[in-house]
Amino acid sequence: MSDRVSVSKTYKMYVNGAFPRSESGRTFVLNDVEGNFLANVAHGSRKDIRDAVVAARGATNKWKSATAYNRGQVLYRVAEILESRHDEFVSLLQLTDGVSAKRAANEVSKSIDLTVWYAGWTDKIAQVVGGTNPVAGPFFNFSIPAPCGVVGIITPTVNSLSGFIATVLPALASGNTVVVVPGSHEAIPVAVTLGEVAATSDVPAGVINIVTGTASELAPILASHEDVDGLDLAGAGESRLELGRLASATITRVVDSDLRDLHDLKRLRAFIDTVTVWHTIGQ
Amino acid sequence: MSDLTPLSSLSSLEYAPAPESRAVVTVQDAYGHFINGDFTNPASSEQFATINPATGEHLATVAQGSDADVDAAVAAARKAYEKVWSTLPGSERAKYLFRIARLIQERSRELAVLETLDNGKPIRETRDIDVPMAAAWFFYYAGWADKLDYAGFGPQPAALGVAGQVIPWNFPLLMAAWKIAPALAAGNTVVLKPAETTPLTALLLADIIRQAGVPDGVVNIVTGDGRTGAALVNHPGINKVAFTGSTEVGRIIQSAVAGSGKKLTLELGGKGANIVFADAPIDETIEGIIDGIFFNQGHVCCAGSRLLVQESIHDDVIERLLRRVEQLRVGDPLDKNTDVGAINSAAQLAKIAELTEAGVLEGATRFSSSCALPSAGFFFPPTVFTGVEQTHRIAREEIFGPVLSVLTFRTPEEAVAKANNTTFGLAAGIWSEKGSRTLWMAERLRAGVIWANTYNKFDPTSPFGGVRESGFGREGGRHGLEAYLNV
Numbered sequence: 026m027s028d029r030v031s032v033s034k035t036y037k038m039y040v041n042g043a044f045p046r047s048e049s050g051r052t053f054v055l056n057d058v059e060g061n062f063l064a065n066v067a068h069g070s071r072k073d074i075r076d077a078v079v080a081a082r083g084a085t086n087k088w089k090s091a092t093a094y095n096r097g098q099v100l101y102r103v104a105e106i107l108e109s110r111h112d113e114f115v116s117l118l119q120l121t122d123g124v125s126a127k128r129a130a131n132e133v134s135k136s137i138d139l140t141v142w143y144a145g146w147t148d149k150i151a152q153v154v155g156g157t158n159p160v161a162g163p164f165f166n167f168s169i170p171a172p173c174g175v176v177g178i179i180t181p182t183v184n185s186l187s188g189f190i191a192t193v194l195p196a197l198a199s200g201n202t203v204v205v206v207p208g209s210h211e212a213i214p215v216a217v218t219l220g221e222v223a224a225t226s227d228v229p230a231g232v233i234n235i236v237t238g239t240a241s242e243l244a245p246i247l248a249s250h251e252d253v254d255g256l257d258l259a260g261a262g263e264s265r266l267e268l269g270r271l272a273s274a275t276i277t278r279v280v281d282s283d284l285r286d287l288h289d290l291k292r293l294r295a296f297i298d299t300v301t302v303w304h305t306i307g308q
Numbered sequence: 309m310s311d312l313t314p315l316s317s318l319s320s321l322e323y324a325p326a327p328e329s330r331a332v333v334t335v336q337d338a339y340g341h342f343i344n345g346d347f348t349n350p351a352s353s354e355q356f357a358t359i360n361p362a363t364g365e366h367l368a369t370v371a372q373g374s375d376a377d378v379d380a381a382v383a384a385a386r387k388a389y390e391k392v393w394s395t396l397p398g399s400e401r402a403k404y405l406f407r408i409a410r411l412i413q414e415r416s417r418e419l420a421v422l423e424t425l426d427n428g429k430p431i432r433e434t435r436d437i438d439v440p441m442a443a444a445w446f447f448y449y450a451g452w453a454d455k456l457d458y459a460g461f462g463p464q465p466a467a468l469g470v471a472g473q474v475i476p477w478n479f480p481l482l483m484a485a486w487k488i489a490p491a492l493a494a495g496n497t498v499v500l501k502p503a504e505t506t507p508l509t510a511l512l513l514a515d516i517i518r519q520a521g522v523p524d525g526v527v528n529i530v531t532g533d534g535r536t537g538a539a540l541v542n543h544p545g546i547n548k549v550a551f552t553g554s555t556e557v558g559r560i561i562q563s564a565v566a567g568s569g570k571k572l573t574l575e576l577g578g579k580g581a582n583i584v585f586a587d588a589p590i591d592e593t594i595e596g597i598i599d600g601i602f603f604n605q606g607h608v609c610c611a612g613s614r615l616l617v618q619e620s621i622h623d624d625v626i627e628r629l630l631r632r633v634e635q636l637r638v639g640d641p642l643d644k645n646t647d648v649g650a651i652n653s654a655a656q657l658a659k660i661a662e663l664t665e666a667g668v669l670e671g672a673t674r675f676s677s678s679c680a681l682p683s684a685g686f687f688f689p690p691t692v693f694t695g696v697e698q699t700h701r702i703a704r705e706e707i708f709g710p711v712l713s714v715l716t717f718r719t720p721e722e723a724v725a726k727a728n729n730t731t732f733g734l735a736a737g738i739w740s741e742k743g744s745r746t747l748w749m750a751e752r753l754r755a756g757v758i759w760a761n762t763y764n765k766f767d768p769t770s771p772f773g774g775v776r777e778s779g780f781g782r783e784g785g786r787h788g789l790e791a792y793l794n795v
Binding site for chain 1: 399402450451455458459720744786
């Protein structure tokens with residue numbers, strides 16, 4: 026009896042809650058760390074980035090107007106689904122990141138706990154970065170954090186799972202929607218699989234969009250897009266300078282620091298606009 | 309004064325009974341204490357009954373916690389604190405708390421029915437408020453367990469140790485959640501004593517805590533009456549006392565822990581002023597007044613039990629209010645259409661009746677709903693007193709029942725003076741379309757919680773607690789962590 030022929034996964038993008046191929050029809054071959062064929066990956070284009078931004082913009086109201094409690098539960102649900110696919114990610118990381126089973130397992134566990142950490146932030150961030158301001162006058166003055174809107178993210182080129190979680194979750198936890206471009210070809214399989222996690226975790230369609238392709242080609246398109254409000258360039262490497270200049274045309278908020286600490290309050294604060302309300306006090 | 313006869317266009321309409329099924333919950337004949345991860349044998353303790361206050365039906369017997377039981381629970385909590393809980397990273401504690409939140413959600417219908425059976429409150433409230441909010445409380449504090457460094461109390465704030473917690477009968481499960489969730493998130497272990505008339509949902513919560521795999525001894529539940537509570541708060545092995553209940557008992561507890569070094573928070577009684585200005589949105593205001601005093605049969609420490617109405621709209625408000633009171637459906641708490649359920653105990657019913665008599669004797673005008681009351685169980689008709697003076701007992705004492713006292717005022721200053729003319733200071737409501745005056749009032753009212761154009765709103769992110777003789781310390785929000793941290 027011969028070995029069973031397994032069913033191979035088609036690696037597609039994740040946009041607006043669906044898994045489309047690139048509108049360009051382009052693909053490229055992705056091999057695993059040992060050089061074996063893994064997939065023909067969708068090679069995203071300018072149009073794909075534009076579609077993803079439209080989807081992300083369309084989802085902003087639903088996501089930011091959901092209660093913080095509800096957003097926390099949805100992100101916690103992501104952690105639940107990640108946990109149930111723990112072993113799958115361990116296998117995948119061995120193929121794509123070339124790490125040992127032990128290190129992969131540690132990476133997956135760490136990433137799940139990090140997701141839980143961010144899930145708990147949704148209804149606490151306002152209490153930590155917002156507050157009342159004792160202005161000298163008969164006014165009640167308070168500042169509340171509001172999400173910027175659509176955040177474009179170039180994920181780190183290494184540690185494809187924790188790198189994705191540590192850049193995408195803070196933007197989501199603060200109420201933004203995201204367009205994600207995996208920072209390297211090796212980071213794509215994990216990113217696509219995380220799209221499947223999102224699709225089954227009550228994350229509303231359009232809140233997370235993942236465009237696969239070549240980061241050096243897609244990042245400038247994302248950075249110069251007028252409807253992108255924030256950029257995390259964690260995986261952009263030496264092109265940060267160029268991308269930062271492109272972002273400046275529309276005063277897009279940019280985080281261009283490396284991902285050092287996974288528990289990064291800086292990234293949680295990065296895509297928040299503080300809104301301050303003055304209200305008179307008097308009879 | 310307008311005609312107080314209510315005009316009810318709905319009085320001829322009848323609802324078919326819509327009872328929630330009891331089949332979802334199994335009540336044991338007898339319960340022991342939950343100590344060190346296991347239920348004790350009920351037969352090892354003196355026992356007493358808990359009943360369904362809506363029918364008088366015997367539900368179960370529970371154990372009367374002795375000094376030895378409290379000793380065992382405190383010892384289990386201490387051991388769990390030292391050997392397990394204090395050694396876990398916050399992220400691990402968080403995951404246990406998230407599990408509890410999810411299990412409460414999964415078993416929400418069971419909890420809601422059991423709470424209604426044991427407490428007498430309407431299923432609509434247990435289903436829509438008590439149980440979902442209990443889950444939300446665990447969910448919110450779960451998220452703090454791994455973020456204590458960001459809570460504003462300095463780096464690495466330490467837990468206190470073992471917390472002794474005594475909770476009341478008006479929100480049995482919810483109060484257990486308010487107490488246990490922040491305590492565990494901050495890294496403490498607990499011994500909780502539920503009220504003697506409503507122990508069952510706390511014991512079901514113990515089962516949930518077991519399902520969640522929480523390490524043995526982290527949560528211990530000892531049932532019993534005031535003697536058990538006294539043994540717990542006086543126990544030298546605890547580091548923290550948290551009490552929700554009457555101001556009278558709060559005084560005894562504060563005296564008992566004085567000089568002991570135990571951290572103390574007290575959430576006590578109230579006589580909330582619900583203040584209605586002439587420019588208030590009238591329909592929302594009437595609903596808010598109703599919710600403020602008749603929610604949970606008025607068994608709410610922050611109830612809006614004193615209605616202060618601006619004189620110019622008094623008659624209109626009263627007319628609309630009484631018409632609405634007539635429409636409240638009083639009866640079977642398991643019926644999904646019931647607005648006002650059973651009074652929790654015979655003792656509480658007697659107290660409400662006595663104070664209501666005093667209101668009449670002191671000269672206030674009583675209006676009670678003409679609704680038919682069930683023949684069995686403990687029920688009291690929704691009642692409104694007009695012409696109440698500040699000196700009347702019904703304006704000064706906490707009735708803790710469905711009885712509203714109405715007073716009037718002319719100016720904002722007078723409203724503030726009358727609202728503050730109490731030894732309590734838990735909550736107040738302000739109804740007005742003028743935000744600047746609402747905030748002006750809020751600066752002057754002596755109350756820990758102030759609702760504007762709403763009433764009786766609670767949320768795990770929002771600090772709750774009183775000033776003056778309504779107690780001190782806050783539950784909920786970032787502030788709620790402070791009660792369980794050595795800061």
